Amino acid sequence: MTDSVFPSPAAGDSTRSDRWKPNRSLSKLSQRSVVILFGAFAMVSVATTIGIISTLLFETIEFFLEVSPLHFFTATRWTALFANPSFGVIVLLCGTFLTSFIGLLLAIPLGLLAAVCLSEYAPRNLRAVLKPALELLAGIPTVVFGYFALLMVTPFLQNIVPGLSVFNSLSAGIVLGFAILPTIASLSEDAIFAVPQSLRQGCYALGATKRETVTGVVLPAALSGIVSSIILGVARAVGETMIVTLAAGQSPTLTLDPRVSVQTMTSFIVQVTKGDAPYGSIEFKTLFAVGMTLFVITLLLNILSFWFVRKFQEKYE
Amino acid sequence: MNPIDPQAQGLGLPETGNFKPQLERRYKFDQIFKIISWAATFSAIAVLAILLIGVLSEGIPKLSLEFLTAPPSRKAEQAGIWPAFLGTIALLLITAASAIPLGVGTGIFLQEFAQDSKLAKVIEINISNLAAVPSIIYGMLGLFVFARLLEPMTGGRSIFSAGLTLALLILPVIIVSTRESLKAVPDSIRMAGMALGATRWQTVRIHVLPLAIPGILTGTILALSRAIGETAPIIVVGAAAFVPFAPEFSVEGFREPAFTAMPIQIFNWISRPQEEFHAIAASAIIVLLMVLLVMNTTAIVLRNRFQSNR
Known part of the structure; x- marks a missing residue:
């Protein structure tokens, strides 16, 4: 009998696992510690979000203890750094709106057309060259675009547009547009390229031309991807800093005239941090109140994008 | 058998004469759209090129x-x-x-x-x-x-x-x-x-x-x-x-x-x-x-x- 070879188990029938017990406590311990460690790493990204919100909230509340929210949102003058300060954030919002609007006016149509061209018209091998080239444009640091706007585009535009000052929202907006164009083009191209070929063929079979197929079938089918790429573009335009700081200047004026200097929320933040505002001063708190406004705007855009994608996403086999 | 267009008969549609293919116009519009979308793509590439050339021509002389x-x-x-x-x-x-x-x-x-x-x-x-x-x-x-x-x-x-x-x-x-x-x-x-x-x-x-x-x-x-x-x-x-x-x-x-x-x-x-x-x-x-x-x-x-x- 085999019982004579192996010592018989104390109780129950003998299963193999009773006899073969590799000592794996070490590997189990290392697995446990790795899961705990990496789980803690994963918490860092959650902590970042909490950190951003609480940082902004903390100083913003301090700010609103000194300045009434009513004044903040309704006053029409922004003189935060002067002796007799007035905090009308509308002025900065207007600056941000103006530069972003000019940029998006350029980036949305051009970006979408470029996406259509790459996906529908460009031959495969040309697409393989053009798409990385566009993404190269996206990889250029924004401070380089700032150089481009201030020192190359503005002097050029001054020959064409009369009364254009050195710092202006027109050239900042135009360059901003080219800076966010690749984002919109590349992401919408992904969405357009993913539309199944059968939809296009079905449309051709009904006698539509290529353009009618693109605008009538392909673009609506890719709508959710296109809209979320545009919303991301808007968020980038609103949060873009270096281009507007360098090219649009630092003078907070409530105007929609693209020829004069304006100050955006982001360029105000740069202006204050450059000036080394002491902790606890009203300037320092203003910084965070403006940051909070900017954060809330991008958060709302993000939520809008999520909602839109969930509501309109088309699923194809 | 009868004078009705065989194609229309096959589809079971009466020939109304309301549908005008206007193919020439549509193809022309197609062509314009295609040209515009190529122009959009190349405008982005052109900006990239202008930027790089501008920076290089300004910066290279001082580079040492x-x-x-x-x-x-x-x-x-x-x-x-x-x-x-x-x-x-x-x-x-x-x-x-x-x-x-x-x-x-x-x-x-x-x-x-x-x-x-x-x-x-x-x-x-x-x-x-x-x-x-x-x-x-x-x-x-x-x-x-x-x-x-x-x-x-x-x-x-x-x-x-x-x-x-x-x-x-x-x-x-x-x-x-x-x-x-x-x-x-x-x-x-x-x-x-x-x-x-x-x-x-x-x-x-x-x-x-x-x-x-x-x-x-x-x-x-x-x-x-x-x-x-x-x-x-x-x-x-x-x-x-x-x-x-x-x-x-x-x-x-x-x-x-x-x-x-x-x-x-x-x-x-x-x-x-x-x-x-x-x-x-x-x-x-x-x-x-x-x-x-x-x-x-x-x-x-x-x-x-x-x-x-x-």
Whole structure:
């Protein structure tokens, strides 16, 4: 009998696992510690979000203890750094709106057309060259675009547009547009390229031309991807800093005239941090109140994008 | 049989004469649309070309060994980029040292250990939210948390604070690319590992991770190259001070509460009214773009080798 070879188990029938017990406590311990460690790493990204919100909230509340929210949102003058300060954030919002609007006016149509061209018209091998080239444009640091706007585009535009000052929202907006164009083009191209070929063929079979197929079938089918790429573009335009700081200047004026200097929320933040505002001063708190406004705007855009994608996403086999 | 058009009869439609194909007009419109969309694509490429040519023609004449090795100066002719260059390298080191373990660890956790759990869903939504937050907001986080609350550890507005801020900024990108690379490793490898009695972590460490590393590296290098071009967050954390000395590559040197980096230096020079400084800003941009080019090329070479090996 085999019982004579192996010592018989104390109780129950003998299963193999009773006899073969590799000592794996070490590997189990290392697995446990790795899961705990990496789980803690994963918490860092959650902590970042909490950190951003609480940082902004903390100083913003301090700010609103000194300045009434009513004044903040309704006053029409922004003189935060002067002796007799007035905090009308509308002025900065207007600056941000103006530069972003000019940029998006350029980036949305051009970006979408470029996406259509790459996906529908460009031959495969040309697409393989053009798409990385566009993404190269996206990889250029924004401070380089700032150089481009201030020192190359503005002097050029001054020959064409009369009364254009050195710092202006027109050239900042135009360059901003080219800076966010690749984002919109590349992401919408992904969405357009993913539309199944059968939809296009079905449309051709009904006698539509290529353009009618693109605008009538392909673009609506890719709508959710296109809209979320545009919303991301808007968020980038609103949060873009270096281009507007360098090219649009630092003078907070409530105007929609693209020829004069304006100050955006982001360029105000740069202006204050450059000036080394002491902790606890009203300037320092203003910084965070403006940051909070900017954060809330991008958060709302993000939520809008999520909602839109969930509501309109088309699923194809 | 009868005079009705056989095609119309086949479709069962009466010939009304209301439908006019107008093919000529439609094709012409098609052609215009096609030309406009090509023009849009090339306008973007043309802007890229104009920008590069402009920067090169402005900056190359000033580019010299002296420019690379001299400290910044109040005089444009003597100014150089050495401290800023070293500052960028130091930032890169700190950012990489903190963002890579955190990002890759999180990616492994989410993809291999916590897949489909509720926690993973929450973190996933959180990460996609973080990716859309403007970089300047990260700068304010860094200013408040690293430069102010943790001042005893980071030394205030130092390279440490700025590097950690950039690390948080690129963390989502590294996490996502780690997950994508792990996803691309076939499941059969995991199953084989575990069938042989390895623990999950042993399988991941010995079999899955080595296959995913080229992909992770590509994503990480691209993320780091984005980090060193970022200007707004490090200006907010570090202020754009005039720093004529190079950072010392030591813990103490990184905790020095004043530093500079290439994007800050470029920003400073562009902001000055004198044209000589604009020219050396262009030279500095060329140096920055060269660094980015080297990093991106490395990433692309890695990706190609990875793809041809599979």
